[in-house]
Amino acid sequence: MLSIFKNPKTRRIVWPLSLLVVAIIGGGLVYGAYRHHRIEQLRQLGMSAMDREDYAAGLKLLGECLQKDSDDAEVLFQFATAREHVLAPRQEHLSGAVVAWKSYCELQPKSSEGWKSLARVSALTNDLNQAILAAGKAVMLRPRDLEARQILLAALIAKKDFHRAENEMKVALEVHGPTWQILMLQVGLEGALLDQAGKKGNAELIAKVAATAQEHADDPRYLGVLAATQRLAGDPLIADQLLREAALKAPADRDYLRWLVQTLSDTEHFDVLVDLVMRHPKSLHDRGLAVLFARRCWELGQFEKIADHVEIGGATLSTDPELILLKALACQSLDRPEEAQRLLVSQDLLHPSEAHRRWFRVLSLALVQGERNPREVLDVTRDALEVTARVPLLHVWQAEAWMQMSEFRLASQAARRAARQASHWYVPFTLDAAALLRIGQTAGAYVSAVKALEVAPDRFDSAILLTVTWLNQLDPADLDDCERLRKWLDRIAEVAPNTEQERVAALRKVALDKMGPPASTVAATEAAPADEATETTTAEPAAESPVAPKKPVDAQLVEKMASASPEGATAWRLLKARDQLTRDKSTAGAAAAALLLRPVLDRVSDHPDANLLAAMALARLHNVRTSAEHLNKAVTSAPSRIAEALQLAVTFRVEGYWTDPSTVVDSWVDLTRIEYRINAQQQGKDFRAGSAQSASANLATIIRLVILAELAERSADRPLAIATYRELLKLDSKHHLACNNLASHLSHSRADLPEALTLASRAVELAPENATYAKTLNEVEAALDVVRAEEEAEKDS
Known part of the structure; x- marks a missing residue:
């Protein structure tokens, strides 16, 4: 070597x-x-980014790390988590997250978290088979994992595998107990079964779930379960009240807040939704909740709520193109183009995908000042609507573009699509009315114009422009068109501010000059029978008005309708009575309405509409007993009208017509029993005491009395609250909330203090862990001590 x-x-x-x-x-x-x-x-950098929830940075750093070492299980788990958050604003972007979680599950087949996450993203992509398989493995590895069990149950219900879902539900109740999540899924399963079976409701199961939720009344999340059971049972009034209560007392529970936001987004309770979000501002840091909230605000035209409260920032929200679009367009709609421009520039650099480019073309178009090219508008909005059709402003732009091109039918169609999505925004209705006027469809134009005026009475310039358009298109020979224009002028005169009255008067003068005599007068004269016309000419009384009919037009109309069909006269009388009660709340108005309704009830005594209106009229006449009887008759003939009847009972109390609180309480109990008895008869079931149907009615009565007590508390109606709690304790002597609240009310009366002490003590015995009940007991005892001291002082003196 x-x-x-x-x-x-x-x-x-x-x-x-x-x-x-x-x-x-x-x-x-x-x-x-x-x-x-x-x-x-x-x-380390990637893990640090994930710790501070900067998912975009975490995704980039951990992705580079996996390119160099693909066998690090912990890095792969965090990478899949980041990918799920960053790339999941829309369904088509979730496939990357699915691939990442599959890779992790192959590397760590014993990880229940990995299988659960794979199930979650698979469910979001509607791959129900994979979701069920992955959730099943997660539950097998960790049987007490509630989230994995929820995913499994939800996927089975969505797949309509009801047999397995029922079996899994039994296991879930055994393993986890009746948690609010499991009970909510049980209600969902029952609803799906009923939808498929086409039945009205399984009262026994609904009552059982409601009773279980009632046992956990101290936890506000179970109020949501109660609301769901009542909606399923066909009782929207109580469901809405419970839903409001659930939102008012909602804890900072992410899952519960998600359910509440989703539910409130599907109902008309926008005020409750806004209040919930304001009390839990961190809820909008969750992308799903933020998108739900922003969509609902868009539908209702509440742009400032999006612009001021939805923050585009952090890793989660900054990657959602729909949220960015809604925020930018909201800023643009509120004349804040600089803020929209900043969003456009910053986000355009982050998202190079084709779907994102479509959105940003829309944003660029939004920032164009002045008149847009209608062809370009149609091209851009058509591309964007392929991604999502739920942006009403895009449909409005399409309608404006079609109007510019004189394609009025297409403009009306686009405006109506926008109106369906944003029913509280006046612009779509105004555009639809203008388009229909241009093609001569004045009936539809009148309906849309009235709706626009109802939605935004302060936008009076739009109403004036519509009127001018109508006058330009008016054909004086078309009597129906003239009559509609007269109604429209009357309507805008009612809501016009003082500064606009002169313009309205000028428009009315132009319209009258163009139209000639009123159409109703001409029609009444032409419609008079030949013999009457002869009598009018020969009898010579008519120097005052040659075209005046012998009788008032309404009376003639009733006679004609009655002669044509009794149903016609009934419909007219109901309409007139309702109008009378709405316009005139005096005793004379109520008496007139009662007279109109008497022939209807003589002919059809169980007519539900007539009975409800009669109850209203007689309540205003202070005929309490008969008024309550009519409410009972209405529900007996139509159990579905229970919500209206209950609402009327409360209204009569609030407006001071039913002065005795026991009348309201008795009505609520009677109406509930009637409703359940009729439903049992229709289903051929037993309603005797002790039967399942009777037990369900008792439970429903208890729930409704709790709602009535809440209404009484809110309106500071102590006599009604006391009467309600007393009735509640007759049905359920162990209802600790009723014991406590009744004791609190009775403690204000010296004579009732001994009873208050008994009730407060019972409440503490039934729920010793409740600090509020203990406080009430202390207050009652202190009040009694004061009374005793005063009595002793009087004896000594």
Whole structure:
């Protein structure tokens, strides 16, 4: 070996080769050390980003780390988590998260968290088979994992595998107990079964779930369960009240807040939704909740709520194109183009995908000042609506573009699509009315114009422009069109501010000059029978008005409708009575309405509409007993009208017509019993005391009395609250909330203090852990001590 290096010839060849080998080995070692250091650095930076929930940075750093070392299970788990958050604003972007979680599950097949996450993203992509399989493995590995069990149950219900869902539900109740999540899924399963079976409701199961939720009344999350059971049972009034209560008392529970926001977004309780979000501002840091809230605000035209409360920032929200679009367009709609421009510039750099580019073309178009090219508007909005059709402003832009191109039918169709999505925004209705006027469809135009005026009475310029358009298109020979225009002028005159009355009067004068005599007068004259016309000409009384009919038009109309069909006269009388009660709340108005309704009830005594209106009229006449009887008759003939009847009972009390609180309480109990008895009869079930139907009615009565007590508390109606709690304790003597609240009310009366002490003590016995009940008991005892001290002082003196 040494001879090789001693030989000059060989040394010249071997020495450089040796140096090269040493350099290669040394370089490999240095690179290996650097690579290991770089991987560790990326790993630490990525983990740090994930700890502070900066998912975008975490995704980038951990992705580089996995390219260098794909077998690190912890890094793969965090990478999949980041990918799920960052790339899941829309369903089509979730496939990357699915692939990442599959890779993790292959690497760590014993990880229940991995399988659960795979189930979650699979459910979001509607791959129900994979979701069920993955959730099943997660539950098998960790049987007490409630979230995995929820995903499994929800996927089974969505797949309509009801047999397995029922079995899993039994296991869930055994393992987890009646948690609010499991009970909510049980209600969902029951609803799905009923939808498929086409039945009205399984009262026994609904009552059982409601009773279980009632046992956990101290936890406000169970109020949501109660609301769901009552909606399923067909009782929207109580469901809405419970839902409001659930939102008012909602804890900062992410899952519960998600359910509440979703539910409130599907109902008309926008005020409750806003109040909930304002009390839990961190809820909008969750992308799903933020998108739900923003969509609902868009539908109702509440742009300032999006612009002021939805923050586009952090890793989660900054990647959602729909949220960015809604926020930017909201800013643009509120004349804040600089803020929209900043969103456009910053987000355009983050998202190069085709779907994002479509959104940002829309944003660019929104920032164009002045008149837009209608063809460009149609092209851009058509592309954007392929991504999502639930952005009403895009439909409005389409309608405006079609109007510019004189395609009025297409403009009306686009405006109506927008109106369906944003029923509280006046612009779509105004556009629809304008488009329909241009093609002569004044009936539809009148309906849309009235709706626009109802939604935004302060936007009076739009009403004036519509009127001018109508006058330009008016055909004086079309009597129906003229009559509608007269009604429209009357309507805008009612809501016009003082500063606009002069313009309205000028428009009315132009319209009358163009239309001629009122259509109703002409129609009444032409419609008079031939013999009447002859009598009018020969009898010579008509010097005052040659075209005046002998009788008022309404009376003639009733006679004609009655002669044509009794149903016609009934419909007219109901309409007139309702109008009378709405316009005139005096005793005379109520008496007139009662007279109109008497022939209807003589002919059809159980007519539900007539009975409800009669109850209202008689309540205003202070005929309490008969008023309550009419409410009972209405529900007896139509149990579905229970919500209206209950609402009327409360209204009569609030408006001071039913002065005795026991009348309201008795009505609530009677109406509930009637409703359940009729439903039992229709289903051929037993309603005798002790039967399942009777038990359900008792439970429903208890729940409704709790709602009535809440209404009484809110309106500070102490007599009604006391009467309600007394009735509640007759049905359920162990209702600790009723015991406590009744004791609190009775403690204000010296004579009732002994009873208050008994009730407060019972409440503490039934729920010793409740601090409020203990406080009430202390207050009652203190009040009694004061009374006793005063009595002793009087004796001594």
